[in-house]
Amino acid sequence: FAERDGFIWYDGELKPWRECTTHVLTYTLHYGVGCFEGVRAYKTPKGTAIFRLEEHTRRLFNSAKILGMNMPWSQEQLNEAQKEVLRVNKLESAYLRPMVFYGSEGMGLRASGLKTHVIVGAWTWGAYLGADNMERGIRIKTSSFQRQYVNASLCRAKANANYLGSSMALNEVLRDGYDEALMLDPEGFVAEGSAENIFVISNGVISTPDVTSALDGITRRTVMQLAHDFGYKVVERRITRDEVYIADEAFFTGTAAEVTPIREIDNRPIGEGRRGPITEKLQAAYLALVNGESGSYPEWLSHI
Numbered sequence: 689f690a691e692r693d694g695f696i697w698y699d700g701e702l703k704p705w706r707e708c709t710t711h712v713l714t715y716t717l718h719y720g721v722g723c724f725e726g727v728r729a730y731k732t733p734k735g736t737a738i739f740r741l742e743e744h745t746r747r748l749f750n751s752a753k754i755l756g757m758n759m760p761w762s763q764e765q766l767n768e769a770q771k772e773v774l775r776v777n778k779l780e781s782a783y784l785r786p787m788v789f790y791g792s793e794g795m796g797l798r799a800s801g802l803k804t805h806v807i808v809g810a811w812t813w814g815a816y817l818g819a820d821n822m823e824r825g826i827r828i829k830t831s832s833f834q835r836q837y838v839n840a841s842l843c844r845a846k847a848n849a850n851y852l853g854s855s856m857a858l859n860e861v862l863r864d865g866y867d868e869a870l871m872l873d874p875e876g877f878v879a880e881g882s883a884e885n886i887f888v889i890s891n892g893v894i895s896t897p898d899v900t901s902a903l904d905g906i907t908r909r910t911v912m913q914l915a916h917d918f919g920y921k922v923v924e925r926r927i928t929r930d931e932v933y934i935a936d937e938a939f940f941t942g943t944a945a946e947v948t949p950i951r952e953i954d955n956r957p958i959g960e961g962r963r964g965p966i967t968e969k970l971q972a973a974y975l976a977l978v979n980g981e982s983g984s985y986p987e988w989l990s991h992i
């Protein structure tokens with residue numbers, strides 16, 4: 689990924705992609721203390737727009753605050769940086785990756801004296817879990833790794849270190865031939881995917897776990913709003929693994945994954961074993977919204 693043309697916003701400067709290196713004694717590389725965002729921009733009829741940019745930037749600043757990292761930029765500056773990265777790289781649609789990390793100003797765990805660095809990279813990225821799967825649905829497996837415990841990892845933060853568990857879980861199930869992992873919380877209740885929130889639908893009621901161990905996903909919030917607008921009942925509650933087995937429909941949400949139907953869990957078909965009708969309706973509404981085709985919630989589109 690390092691060998692590419694283009695520019696990355698690096699501590700306030702647009703630097704050539706290949707020159708955006710960091711020293712091997714970078715604090716965040718050793719200890720995982722850092723935070724990041726995943727943001728998408730779409731080509732809309734009125735030009736390229738970043739979806740819910742302000743919410744993503746706010747979550748990034750909240751993550752940094754939780755980790756006790758001092759942010760050298762304002763939210764406005766970071767919003768502008770993300771737009772600038774799209775413009776300079778001539779990207780009409782893209783995935784954006786802002787990341788906040790400590791540098792190589794010192795070694796040892798003591799964080800005083802370290803500098804906070806910020807980068808924003810962007811590139812084109814298709815359907816995260818596969819284009820065919822957006823219609824067909826994916827096969828998932830319950831992970832042998834549990835999602836984090838709230839007072840060990842800080843789950844409100846989208847922290848680099850939280851992705852150790854995500855990476856272990858995803859790569860374990862990929863090796864076994866599944867598309868994504870379902871992670872349970874330390875008490876055994878359904879939490880989320882490795883990089884997605886989960887929803888289940890039974891008897892027309894849409895349920896999603898509360899965000900104790902799961903990330904407070906921006907796509908999750910968006911889909912809850914869309915479901916509410918359609919008149920569906922949406923409930924945030926504890927969900928058990930076997931409830932997913934007997935659900936009529938299930939899907940994942942995430943900036944990268946958008947709305948991805950789940951067709952099978954632990955080798956059991958969910959409902960009819962394909963994308964369900966409510967999932968299809970919400971997926972279409974989400975894609976129309978982010979692509980600027982629905983005209984609703986125009987305030988969620990930041991044109992570049």
Ligand code: PMP
Nearest residue numbers: 883884885903905906907942943
């Ligand atoms: N959970 C985890 C662990 C994630 O990494 C993501 C992706 N950011 C999500 C949920 C979904 O969050 P969002 O909809 O804000 O992208």
